[in-house]
Amino acid sequence: MYDPRMRQKALELLNEGRPVAEVNRRTGIPTTTLYNWRKNLSAQFERVLATCPRCHDRPVDEAAYSYLLGLYLGDGHIAHAPGHKGVFRLEIACGDVWPGLIDACADALAVVMPGLKIGRRASPGCTNVGAYSKHWPCLFPQHGPGMKHTRKIELVPWQRAIVDRRGREFIRGLIHSDGCRTTNRVRRTSNSGDRRHEYPRYFFTNASDDIRKLYTDSLDALGIAWRQNSARNISVARAEAVALLDGFVGPKY
Numbered sequence: 001m002y003d004p005r006m007r008q009k010a011l012e013l014l015n016e017g018r019p020v021a022e023v024n025r026r027t028g029i030p031t032t033t034l035y036n037w038r039k040n041l042s043a044q045f046e047r048v049l050a051t052c053p054r055c056h057d058r059p060v061d062e063a064a065y066s067y068l069l070g071l072y073l074g075d076g077h078i079a080h081a082p083g084h085k086g087v088f089r090l091e092i093a094c095g096d097v098w099p100g101l102i103d104a105c106a107d108a109l110a111v112v113m114p115g116l117k118i119g120r121r122a123s124p125g126c127t128n129v130g131a132y133s134k135h136w137p138c139l140f141p142q143h144g145p146g147m148k149h150t151r152k153i154e155l156v157p158w159q160r161a162i163v164d165r166r167g168r169e170f171i172r173g174l175i176h177s178d179g180c181r182t183t184n185r186v187r188r189t190s191n192s193g194d195r196r197h198e199y200p201r202y203f204f205t206n207a208s209d210d211i212r213k214l215y216t217d218s219l220d221a222l223g224i225a226w227r228q229n230s231a232r233n234i235s236v237a238r239a240e241a242v243a244l245l246d247g248f249v250g251p252k253y
């Protein structure tokens, strides 16, 4: 009935304590409606925030979305919620050895889809962070039958645009799900004695050619050198490239 952006704007202004007349002037929403909204602001907020950025044209936090997309392409899946027609559950498997990543995942979900109840389901060695919504396929159109590596994975234009603007967060999400930062320690013996060298490296392993390509395209866009380590594994090993990744990824925690 009202432009969703204006509706959100109006609720924010009312929440700041602005007079109804001013909010009406700035949003065009009738004062009678504004008075009604002001009576139960928190319920109104919940209703607006639980809407879908795609279906309801609600602005999405691009940094959080890009990170979440990386996590989803790595270790996420979307399934029908049994017994609830049209409802889906998105789950992202997070290893229990990195509690910080479990929290980062839950935080990103809460920012992208505020108002949803975010659950943590334990399975051996990992915690599945997830939430129910009818709109997961809108946010992740890569959803489809079968495993991700058995089908074509392509970003749709609006996702492409976000990943282009938020490549660092996308790479961070991919590495947090299917990558790691390791340190190779090498000892060399020479006449002058033993010398130890440490080589930090990043690895990313995914069975999908398309997802690996999304990863390496994003690295290319940021000028980060990589090489194909084995059929499914991409390594970033050059010191300056590792330093660039350290600037926005770092070790898992």
Ligand SMILES: [Zn+2]
Binding pocket: 052, 053, 054, 055, 056, 134, 135, 138, 139
């Ligand atoms: Zn939707």
